[in-house]
Amino acid sequence: MENISHTLTPSSPCLSTFEGSLPFCSSPQQTCSEGRVSLPLSPISFPPSPTSLSPATAESIHSSSPLSHCTASHCLEGQLTQCLSPANISDQDDLTCLNWLHQRGNLLPLQSLHKMTPLTQIESSVPPRPLRPASSKPPYSFSSLIFMAIEDSPDRRLPVKDIYDWIVNNFPFYRTASGGWRNSVRHNLSLSKSFRRIQRDKSQSVGKGSLWCVCPEYRPALLEVLRKTHSYHSTNINLLKKPALLEGAEYVVPAVCDSIEMSDPLSQALFLSTPSSQILTNDNPTFSDNPPCPLTPDHEELVTMESVEYQQGEVSEDMEKDPLSDSGYIELHYYQSHQYQYLVLPGDTELDLETVEILQLDAEAQEAAGSLLDLAGGVY
DNA sequence: AAGCCGGTAAACATCG
């Protein structure tokens, strides 16, 4: 048994003060002691300050964090996009180079960038392994597919056409499948309570139909289903990936795994909760009435949070292995439970779930972090 | 066996 205490640094000065308990653990492996979270203000942005982590973790996270050079005030001033702009990257080998982000969507590689070979290089140098035939159907239900598609969109809402496109782009199976699956998608959207239709803003309406979003109250359930599916189907994949890590492989290239892994959006997506200011209600069903709140200087408040302590090692090996621990990528997850939303941060380069940090953030903190990540995920 | 869930097909209405 080992107590681990990490002091995390908030992503930005826009995070407002949070003080509260942590009644929620993201996985059965974790035993979180309730406690207050207090983070010292730092100009270092999301993810957590390396200085408070182990040297190896700190080095890795710092060097792999594309946002580590960008403060939230940059974000507030709209300069983060410059920070993330390829034009701003003088050297392709620069640690802040975001080519990988462009190439892989909002996938955040786990390993230090300086240890990484650019994906284009790897993908061209690694002999292409025969991909799983396109006839192999993804294990994910249509609800999960829709969920992932919507979550992977910048605005967390998509027209059905874009949902089709996302599925086709991420799961080649549907590229050649007959059109019946589209009917299933529409059927699922209509029937499932998890999804909600939003009228498009008439003034800027382009295209047909409505936008679809995920009902926040059903997000945890959808995420859980997704995690279970991913966990179940990633077992064999992990066996493939683990030796590569042990042998010092520079980068685990999803593309050399089978088709599910290659296109696995769970490994790629940043599941970000819609900030509470954007959550749709029945009374206010359109974003045109309730536009997403941009960060404003009003949100710039100092944050103090205390370290989070939780138990490590109190986990039965029989318990379900969390897919996040083996995903090979830094993943940032929001959970919503009751009136709280929870942001799960990776606290270790290996992404062992025992070392994942859980922060409970208030709405403004989520918004701040979400905006940063939106920008990071929106540049590709 | 019954109920639930997910997938599929189909009919129909609406909309641009």
Next chain:
DNA sequence: CCGATGTTTACCGGCT
């Protein structure tokens, strides 16, 4: 009118 979109119903198979 046509195609895309959205809703609804029905049926089937797998799972618990």
